[in-house]
Amino acid sequence: MCPATNIITIPESVRFFFSDNNHTLVTEFDRSITPPPPFDIHEVVSFFQAKRNAALCKMDLFQFMAEAYQKIWLPALDGRFSLQKVQDLSLANVNDIFSHTAIWKDRFHALSWDFASNRIKGAQLRASCYVSGIANDFRFCACLYVYMPVIGWVDEAPHKMHLDDCWEQNDAENSEYCLKKEFCPPISGKASLDISELAEKTARALKAVNRYLSAQDDS
Numbered sequence: 001m002c003p004a005t006n007i008i009t010i011p012e013s014v015r016f017f018f019s020d021n022n023h024t025l026v027t028e029f030d031r032s033i034t035p036p037p038p039f040d041i042h043e044v045v046s047f048f049q050a051k052r053n054a055a056l057c058k059m060d061l062f063q064f065m066a067e068a069y070q071k072i073w074l075p076a077l078d079g080r081f082s083l084q085k086v087q088d089l090s091l092a093n094v095n096d097i098f099s100h101t102a103i104w105k106d107r108f109h110a111l112s113w114d115f116a117s118n119r120i121k122g123a124q125l126r127a128s129c130y131v132s133g134i135a136n137d138f139r140f141c142a143c144l145y146v147y148m149p150v151i152g153w154v155d156e157a158p159h160k161m162h163l164d165d166c167w168e169q170n171d172a173e174n175s176e177y178c179l180k181k182e183f184c185p186p187i188s189g190k191a192s193l194d195i196s197e198l199a200e201k202t203a204r205a206l207k208a209v210n211r212y213l214s215a216q217d218d219s
Contacts, residue, residue, distance in 0.1 A: 122149035
C-alpha cells in the first residue's frame with residue numbers, strides 16, 4: 001500500500017480540464033479578451049463567469065502540480081543539491097519556471113526549479129514536472145537538465161550521465177533528460193495521482209547525476 005503522503009488529490013477543475021476535449025477548449029477560451037457580440041447582458045455575464053472558472057482552473061492546476069513537484073523532487077535532493085532562493089536563480093526568472101502563469105504558457109504545463117550542486121561550484125540542476133498529452137491521454141511526467149560551468153547545459157548520452165533505462169534524451173533538445181512516457185503515471189479520468197514510483201525514479205536519477213558531477217570534479 002502506498003503511503004498517504006504519496007497520493008495527491010486531483011482537483012475537480014483539473015480533472016475536467018484533462019478530460020474529453022476540454023483542455024483545448026479551456027486554453028483557447030482563456031485567451032479571449034472581450035465577450036462575443038451581440039453583447040446581450042446574459043451573454044456578458046456568462047462570458048465572465050466562464051473566464052472566472054478558467055482562472056480558478058489555472059490556480060487549481062498550479063496548486064496540484066506544485067504539491068506533486070515538491071513531493072517528487074525535494075526529497076530526492078538528499079544533501080547533494082541545495083534549493084536555490086528566488087534571488088539566487090541565475091538561469092531563469094521564477095515567473096517563467098514556477099508560477100501559475102508558467103504552467104499555463106505552453107501545452108506542457110511545466111513547473112521547474114534550479115538547484116545548486118553541493119559538489120561543484122557553479123553546477124546546477126534544473127528539475128521539472130510537466131503534463132504530456134497524446135490525443136486525450138494525459139500523463140504526469142518529469143525531466144531534468146544539468147548545467148556545468150564553462151561547458152553550459154550538458155547533452156551527453158543518458159548512460160554517460162549514469163541514468164538508467166527509464167530516462168531518454170529529448171530528440172528536439174539533447175540537454176533535456178526525460179522520464180520515458182511508459183513510466184509516467186496517467187492523470188486522465190483519475191481522482192488522484194500516486195507519485196510513489198515517480199519519486200523513486202527521480203531519487204535514483206539525482207544520485208546518478210551526482211555521480212556524474214563527482215566524476216567531472218575528479219577528472
